[in-house]
Amino acid sequence: MRMTRYFLPVLKENPAEAQIVSHRYMLRAGMIKQQAAGIYSWLPLGYKVLKRIEQIVHEEQARAGHIPLLMPTLQPADLWRESGRYDDYGQEMLRIKDRQGRDMLYGPTNEEMITDIFRSHVNSYKDLPLTLYHIQWKFRDEMRPRFGVMRGREFLMKDGYNFDLTVEDALHAYNRHLVSYLRTYERMGLQAIPMRADSGPIGGEDTHEFLVLAETGESEVFYDSAVTDISLGARDIDYDDKAQCKAVMEEFTSLYARTDETHDEAAFNAIPEERRKCARGIEVGQIFFFGTKYSEAMGATVVTPDGSKVPVQMGSHGIGVSRLLGAIIEASHDDKGIIWPEGVTPFHCGIVNLKQGDDDTDAACEGIYKALQKAGLDPLYDDRNDRAGAKFATMDLIGLPWRITVGPRGLKNGVVELTSRRTGESVEMTADDAVARIIEIYAGH
Numbered sequence: 001m002r003m004t005r006y007f008l009p010v011l012k013e014n015p016a017e018a019q020i021v022s023h024r025y026m027l028r029a030g031m032i033k034q035q036a037a038g039i040y041s042w043l044p045l046g047y048k049v050l051k052r053i054e055q056i057v058h059e060e061q062a063r064a065g066h067i068p069l070l071m072p073t074l075q076p077a078d079l080w081r082e083s084g085r086y087d088d089y090g091q092e093m094l095r096i097k098d099r100q101g102r103d104m105l106y107g108p109t110n111e112e113m114i115t116d117i118f119r120s121h122v123n124s125y126k127d128l129p130l131t132l133y134h135i136q137w138k139f140r141d142e143m144r145p146r147f148g149v150m151r152g153r154e155f156l157m158k159d160g161y162n163f164d165l166t167v168e169d170a171l172h173a174y175n176r177h178l179v180s181y182l183r184t185y186e187r188m189g190l191q192a193i194p195m196r197a198d199s200g201p202i203g204g205e206d207t208h209e210f211l212v213l214a215e216t217g218e219s220e221v222f223y224d225s226a227v228t229d230i231s232l233g234a235r236d237i238d239y240d241d242k243a244q245c246k247a248v249m250e251e252f253t254s255l256y257a258r259t260d261e262t263h264d265e266a267a268f269n270a271i272p273e274e275r276r277k278c279a280r281g282i283e284v285g286q287i288f289f290f291g292t293k294y295s296e297a298m299g300a301t302v303v304t305p306d307g308s309k310v311p312v313q314m315g316s317h318g319i320g321v322s323r324l325l326g327a328i329i330e331a332s333h334d335d336k337g338i339i340w341p342e343g344v345t346p347f348h349c350g351i352v353n354l355k356q357g358d359d360d361t362d363a364a365c366e367g368i369y370k371a372l373q374k375a376g377l378d379p380l381y382d383d384r385n386d387r388a389g390a391k392f393a394t395m396d397l398i399g400l401p402w403r404i405t406v407g408p409r410g411l412k413n414g415v416v417e418l419t420s421r422r423t424g425e426s427v428e429m430t431a432d433d434a435v436a437r438i439i440e441i442y443a444g445h
């Protein structure tokens with residue numbers, strides 16, 4: 001993309017309404033525009049990152065064997081009357097009447113609807129196990145929408161639902177989701193710690209939230225610092241292997257890590273004092289096992305091998321897709337702007353032309369731009385007729401992890417400059433080498 005043709009409405013001033021750094025940078029980098037409290041338009045740069053995050057989520061869901069579908073945002077109230085949640089959900093639910101006077105709602109989650117799909121089409125154990133998911137907009141009329149996309153009213157969620165014959169199989173689905181979520185977050189450059197939590201309006205006994213530690217996080221968390229030393233890394237996981245998924249789940253959840261809702265002072269105090277941590281975190285996901293809560297109420301049954309009929313065992317699993325943009329920025333920025341991890345960056349590399357209109361410099365930039373595109377990468381070429389300082393400031397603000405700077409002085413010596421946004425380190429090399437280096441960096445992403 002050429003900057004002169006793009007739509008990147010960056011702001012010079014800090015917007016007064018933004019209290020935390022991710023919100024500030026998302027507004028300043030022209031990623032989002034607020035349309036009403038907690039409701040945003042996703043401008044091109046923000047939309048691009050949102051799509052990259054969605055893509056990672058889809059890839060990791062596919063790896064775990066989960067199947068995508070798409071349910072609507074608007075739901076009939078009658079489904080929620082069946083589960084009893086229409087009355088229970090309270091003011092967070094946005095209730096709407098259609099022209100026939102029928103009660104509708106903008107879905108805050110989809111347990112009822114997916115259970116309805118299941119009961120309409122599945123009735124034998126032979127069709128299990130089954131995990132369906134979608135990435136769809138949700139609406140929760142939050143009392144205090146704030147911090148930009150962190151606590152929106154309209155927000156994008158990946159929500160998945162498993163259907164199993166036995167409790168043991170459903171617990172495997174729980175463990176499988178836990179492992180697959182760990183991998184999803186790690187690919188985005190995040191450490192998200194599973195913590196025992198409260199199940200709230202979704203229900204069930206077993207539930208873990210995934211928390212990214214950040215001072216600006218809304219949740220208070222208590223944990224054993226040893227938990228921050230564990231990562232999934234490049235382990236090869238067989239998602240069908242129950243014992244393997246259980247072992248990973250146990251490895252990540254046996255050390256003390258809880259949100260304030262389930263905090264147990266006595267258990268916490270049993271941890272050696274120097275490892276006892278009390279901090280704040282951003283909840284980027286949550287997994288639940290609730291057994292037959294919805295299937296029993298809504299008559300979603302399956303015939304077992306011995307011919308009897310039982311309600312199907314279920315759980316649900318959510319990732320805060322739009323919230324993740326905020327979480328990633330909170331975890332990765334400096335005083336000049338965002339620093340995108342390679343896995344989610346909106347453009348792979350920025351190209352800065354220091355002397356627009358100079359034939360040699362223009363030609364060198366064009367050459368780099370086309371070579372990167374030919375390699376399947378997505379560069380952003382700042383071809384504006386602007387001062388170098390202004391171009392650098394924009395690149396730093398929008399946070400592309402790599403920048404190639406091209407100017408007449410370097411070209412005289414046959415070199416351009418390759419700069420890492422994270423370290424600020426610059427290295428001179430030929431344009432061909434810079435392109436090759438960028439291609440090599442992204443080969444693993």
Ligand code: P5A
Pocket residue numbers: 108109110111140142149150151152153155157158159160202283284285286287288316317318319320321322323
């Ligand atoms: C699991 C999937 C559920 O709704 N039902 C379907 C279950 N879980 S949850 O924890 O309530 O939500 C899942 C994730 O969505 C994100 N989230 C939000 N993001 C932005 N703004 C909000 N107001 C908001 N509310 C929830 C969180 O990341 C949460 O973990």
